[in-house]
Amino acid sequence: MVLKEELGLKQGFVDTAHEALLNVYYTASMMKKRADAFFSQFGLTDVQFNLLTLLYFQSGDEGGLSQAQISDMMLVNRANITSLVDRMEKAGFVERTAHSRDRRFNIIKLTTKGRTLFEKVQPIYIEQVRKVMSPLNQTELNNLMRMTEKIRKELRR
Amino acid sequence: MVLKEELGLKQGFVDTAHEALLNVYYTASMMKKRADAFFSQFGLTDVQFNLLTLLYFQSGDEGGLSQAQISDMMLVNRANITSLVDRMEKAGFVERTAHSRDRRFNIIKLTTKGRTLFEKVQPIYIEQVRKVMSPLNQTELNNLMRMTEKIRKELRR
DNA sequence: AGTATATAGTTTATATGCGAACTATTATAA
């Protein structure tokens, strides 16, 4: 019943399922705020760092990822990727390149500047993540992943 | 290691803590999408329904909640509450009223229209929540709440 | 009492998020 006190709620949790859902939801919300505060030190948002991460680890056939692939991986609408890539391209962290055979695709690649920034920020970020998750031991982390995966599976039906 | 396959990621998870954090994060993201799809049936967003819920269950001394109180409870910036209340007031679901002694406060109250809508939507919403969380038994729900609470406690430091 | 500080709410600029309508390009089908 922790969230009740945290949020000053006396009522409104109709049952445990609802309360658990809100726990997950508000925890993610707080994670995002912390991540945004962290990345702002480096002139980035959490979403922008996610894009750097994807491009750093996943080159794809054409040496980059299409905007549709990025959209699928980040679980966000394609319209967002257009503006996200616009901003990141303007900042010089990524570039749009042509696909070798299909002119519909924009292949997005990290620039040297983007790669350098990622390699600078990523280890510090992982340190922060470890600290945030430090109250949970390995067994708990595994249980947490197992349970949230069950929920996602249900949501995908 | 489920998220890796889900998101088509081959690398990028540096350790279990990071993977667990992203599990929570993407689960909440999917919950939000589902909630938004559900509430759009009734011309609402999930955020707007949250506001109705708060106002329905928490009257406060003045028979409503100040925007600052709403901001605290919803864990969002006060600037958002201004525009949220603007939209909800325009739609006729809430009203801004004066505080009896302190002219700085807007006391936000449900209108009859807002109360009626909430009472119509809420039971159907709770049904959906139970379905989404149905893969977890009571013990798992409690564990999930306990673990996310530990994370929030760490985030509040 | 009068000044400084704190609090509530608004506005602006910016970065997300969605769905729907649009263009360009490619693939499919008749």
Place this chain on the structure above:
DNA sequence: TTATAATAGTTCGCATATAAACTATATACT
């Protein structure tokens, strides 16, 4: 082969999110 489908990306309108600068009001302090 030509008409139709599907796919990739963009643009638009809207709803959310933040921080920062602003006004109005209330409180605290000397």
